[in-house]
Amino acid sequence: MFKTVVMNKDLPPLVSVVMCTYNGEKYIDEQITSILQQRYENFELIVADDRSTDNTWSKLLYWQQQHPEKIKLFQNAVNLGYNKNFESAIQKASGDFIALSDQDDIWLPEKITAQMAAFSDDTIVLVHNKSVRLEGSSLNYKKAALQHHFSGNRTRKFFFFNHIMGHDMIFRRSLVQYIVPIPDKMSYDWWISVVATCLGSVVSVGSFLVHHRIHESNNFFSSQAASKKKELDLYETLRLFSAIPALRKEDAHYLAELIPLLEQQSVTSDKPAFNWKLFRFLLKHSKDIFGHKRRLLPALSYLKNAIKYSKMSFKGRGISI
Incomplete structure (x- = not known):
């Protein structure tokens, strides 16, 4: 290649x-x-x-x-x-x-x-x-x-x-x-x-x-x-990633599950209800999602962030921790 x-x-x-x-x-x-x-x-x-x-x-x-x-x-x-x-x-x-x-x-x-x-x-x-x-x-x-x-x-x-x-x-x-x-x-x-x-x-x-x-x-x-000044919604960003021709099948399936959960959080309201499906997804994949920073108690940090982002709107923003 x-x-x-x-x-x-x-x-x-x-x-x-x-x-x-x-x-x-x-x-x-x-x-x-x-x-x-x-x-x-x-x-x-x-x-x-x-x-x-x-x-x-x-x-x-x-x-x-x-x-x-x-x-x-x-x-x-x-x-x-x-x-x-x-x-x-x-x-x-x-x-x-x-x-x-x-x-x-x-x-x-x-x-x-x-x-x-x-x-x-x-x-x-x-x-x-x-x-x-x-x-x-x-x-x-x-x-x-x-x-x-x-x-x-x-x-x-x-x-x-x-x-x-x-x-x-x-x-x-x-x-x-x-x-x-x-x-x-x-x-x-x-x-x-x-x-x-x-x-x-x-x-x-x-x-x-x-x-x-x-x-x-x-x-x-x-x-x-x-x-x-201009920022993609996180779910819109992931849609772009999902269209990359060389994306591996397992990652395409991962995004196919995740994107609808984020889209739901983005279009409902500024303060959506706690999304249990998103929470379970974030917790299951927390090491990949939140593991980019060193933590004294990683498991506790993963749990706190999974809770935080399961009740947050992603409209007009990405995420930060």
Whole structure:
């Protein structure tokens, strides 16, 4: 299914680092510097700007002038939004592997090298690493320590929650034909992760290789961010997952049972009655659904969350714990 890429120490595979920008002038210099300082030398940096209205584009032009052999710039004719911008930019990559980049993080010098070393066989289609929150000038490892870092191909672990952030991932370019188009309002990294588990295996690199900057205009964490303005109902998200051609039969059956339960919770009222059928389903599959975080008493946590979400409306929202 996927093209075999021969690893050669003298000529390693080309990696396309794909960065999408929009009004990122404050941190863009630091991020580009960290990418250009990667120990893995055979890479290109593709930057797609989504009609920035600040000095981002002029800064990008400067960087391209300094490194014309490394940096390729594109500017959209109209503002696409971060999801469609990534979709478009990914298709401009020419490397055998594609690494996604935010505009405001900091990559450690060994990021690409460590990720590429994890592609040990052709069944591995996506690799991701750990990242640590950069809050102001301080690194906060606390939240990262609570996460189980995903490896394998158990797709259903992604049905309620995404485990892989875009800035942590690198994947084979041959995956692109299966991930585009990215559905409207779907988080691009969640979609890529789910499709990847349907087609092969995912490997986690256990090292912290990205300083993930948290700030007021961040696309994910800001209360005004685009990612917060339009959101699929969880059951609508699962409908999209259920239509993936490569979805395994057992996962398709799983979704065929789950989706009607969530749809009932979404269309009844803002405060639906306790749904016993949904409760039994959540409790039965609680390790897959709620097992992405480390808990002192996992069984108790699973029970509490099964109760919580069995009486909650999913209208216009996903879930969080």
